[in-house]
Amino acid sequence: MPKKPLDNLTESMFYLLMAFCRGPACGTDAAAAVREKTGGRCRIGPATLYTILAKFEQAKYIEEIAVEGRRRTYRITARGRAAYREELERLRRCVSDAESERSGS
Amino acid sequence: MAEAKKKKKVLLTPCPAYDIAGTEGWLEEMAAEGWLLCKDSIFGVWATFEAREPGDTRPVRYRLDAAGEATGWIFGNSRPDEEKVTAYQEMGWEYVTFHGEFYLYRSFDPEAAELNTDPKVQAIALKDVGRRIKNQLFSLIFWLVLYPLARLSGSFWMLVLALGSPFMAVFSLSFILSAGGNLRGILHLRQVKKRLKAGEAILSKPVSARKSRAYRAWWAADILLSAAWVIMAFQFAMADLDGRYTHPLAGYIDEIGVPTLMTMDADGEPVYENWARDGEGKVEVHTDWLGSWYRTEESGAATLADGTVFSGGLYVDYIETRFDWMAEAAAREYARFDWWQNGLNVLWGISRQEALPLPDLGVDYAAAYTDIFPTVVLAEGNRMVRFYFYDVNETVDYIDLAEIYAKALKDGGEKGVG
Numbered sequence: 001m002p003k004k005p006l007d008n009l010t011e012s013m014f015y016l017l018m019a020f021c022r023g024p025a026c027g028t029d030a031a032a033a034v035r036e037k038t039g040g041r042c043r044i045g046p047a048t049l050y051t052i053l054a055k056f057e058q059a060k061y062i063e064e065i066a067v068e069g070r071r072r073t074y075r076i077t078a079r080g081r082a083a084y085r086e087e088l089e090r091l092r093r094c095v096s097d098a099e100s101e102r103s104g105s
Numbered sequence: 106m107a108e109a110k111k112k113k114k115v116l117l118t119p120c121p122a123y124d125i126a127g128t129e130g131w132l133e134e135m136a137a138e139g140w141l142l143c144k145d146s147i148f149g150v151w152a153t154f155e156a157r158e159p160g161d162t163r164p165v166r167y168r169l170d171a172a173g174e175a176t177g178w179i180f181g182n183s184r185p186d187e188e189k190v191t192a193y194q195e196m197g198w199e200y201v202t203f204h205g206e207f208y209l210y211r212s213f214d215p216e217a218a219e220l221n222t223d224p225k226v227q228a229i230a231l232k233d234v235g236r237r238i239k240n241q242l243f244s245l246i247f248w249l250v251l252y253p254l255a256r257l258s259g260s261f262w263m264l265v266l267a268l269g270s271p272f273m274a275v276f277s278l279s280f281i282l283s284a285g286g287n288l289r290g291i292l293h294l295r296q297v298k299k300r301l302k303a304g305e306a307i308l309s310k311p312v313s314a315r316k317s318r319a320y321r322a323w324w325a326a327d328i329l330l331s332a333a334w335v336i337m338a339f340q341f342a343m344a345d346l347d348g349r350y351t352h353p354l355a356g357y358i359d360e361i362g363v364p365t366l367m368t369m370d371a372d373g374e375p376v377y378e379n380w381a382r383d384g385e386g387k388v389e390v391h392t393d394w395l396g397s398w399y400r401t402e403e404s405g406a407a408t409l410a411d412g413t414v415f416s417g418g419l420y421v422d423y424i425e426t427r428f429d430w431m432a433e434a435a436a437r438e439y440a441r442f443d444w445w446q447n448g449l450n451v452l453w454g455i456s457r458q459e460a461l462p463l464p465d466l467g468v469d470y471a472a473a474y475t476d477i478f479p480t481v482v483l484a485e486g487n488r489m490v491r492f493y494f495y496d497v498n499e500t501v502d503y504i505d506l507a508e509i510y511a512k513a514l515k516d517g518g519e520k521g522v523g
């Protein structure tokens with residue numbers, strides 16, 4: 001079986017995919033959306049943002065659809081959505097496991 | 106009114122570029138002392154700073170960002186692409202210059218998010234830096250070791266004796282320092298990546314005075330040794346081109362302990378061919394602490410003591426080494442060298458190569474083979490000889506000559522034939 005390009009999504013990666021699920025965006029807008037969504041808890045610095053964008057493009061999770069001046073707009077691909085859903089499901093199971101542990105104690 | 110020229114100063118960097126925490130810490134320390142790194146300046150083993158505006162005491166953060174591409178003024182990019190520069194600027198980080206495999210940014214805004222907010226993602230970015238340093242190390246090994254050895258068909262001892270032990274010592278030390286620097290970088294980055302993967306962020310910290318002194322000393326030694334071996338190699342090439350290693354053979358007959366065409370001739374005056382490169386009887390000599398290497402290439406006719414005439418060519422390499430094991434190692438190397446050198450000719454079918462039988466000559470090492478002409482390699486004690494010849498009159502065969510050369514190696518006296 002071929003190895004998946006990105007085995008584990010970090011929190012920043014997960015939130016960025018979530019931002020791209022809303023619709024096409026440029027990197028800085030996606031980072032701003034993450035900050036807004038998390039109430040400032042998850043801030044994505046520029047180096048982290050651009051490393052993730054490069055990795056996502058390489059893994060074909062996002063694709064560039066427009067370049068306006070110095071601004072590149074990306075949209076999520078089917079593979080990116082699948083990775084997002086997979087991570088979401090994993091997190092749900094984590095929460096569910098934690099909750100069942102709490103109710104049992 | 107023209108802006109007043111700012112005061113500048115140039116300092117040697119206290120650590121290599123891959124020491125992210127050290128570099129950032131040093132630059133922040135300099136900023137706290139009133140000095141900012143000049144934008145788009147050369148930032149390598151030295152850095153240029155300019156004085157801050159009077160009263161400017163804003164805290165400054167410097168951060169190195171893995172470039173992810175080749176950086177440089179000529180063979181790489183000196184800045185990231187403008188989209189990135191603008192986006193970083195919008196997020197509070199201005200581009201300063203490049204440093205090694207990194208782009209350097211700084212921020213005067215304490216509210217700006219850190220450049221790297223996810224250590225695991227930073228570890229991914231650093232993987233590329235590690236790969237580039239590994240590639241530099243492989244290039245160094247390839248161009249300074251493997252390629253020269255391959256070009257010389259593995260003739261290491263011949264190279265050592267030709268270039269001399271001072272050159273080899275300087276070159277080896279320089280190579281060890283350069284390769285060691287790369288290796289240290291690879292190991293350092295491996296440690297940093299490990300900590301980042303564990304979720305630990307890189308914290309800027311100034312380099313200690315001891316580490317800084319050690320790095321500057323290493324760097325100075327590396328530069329000086331590299332320059333020294335380049336100059337020595339150039340001088341060797343120039344001397345070789347000028348023929349400063351080539352001398353009349355007559356003056357070296359006593360030093361060369363094996364027969365040459367000149368000593369084979371009963372009168373010591375063979376008739377050299379006019380077309381031959383060393384028609385007048387020349388010898389190429391390289392002397393060194395480790396040993397002496399003599400090469401004669403004679404073509405012509407020598408009248409032997411019994412009146413027969415050897416007519417053809419006799420090509421002799423004679424080496425005396427400081428240590429016995431070196432002579433045998435050099436002899437084995439010659440046999441290997443000929444085998445490789447002649448390999449392509451054999452493949453193309455223009456030559457054949459096969460081992461020739463030899464009787465027991467009572468020497469440490471003996472080998473004979475055809476390498477276009479019959480070739481014999483012998484080693485005894487601290488001396489070795491490799492000779493090949495052709496004789497249109499067929500007055501001698503290779504076994505006769507091998508016996509004479511073996512005897513000469515053993516007692517160092519007899520140099521004539523017949």
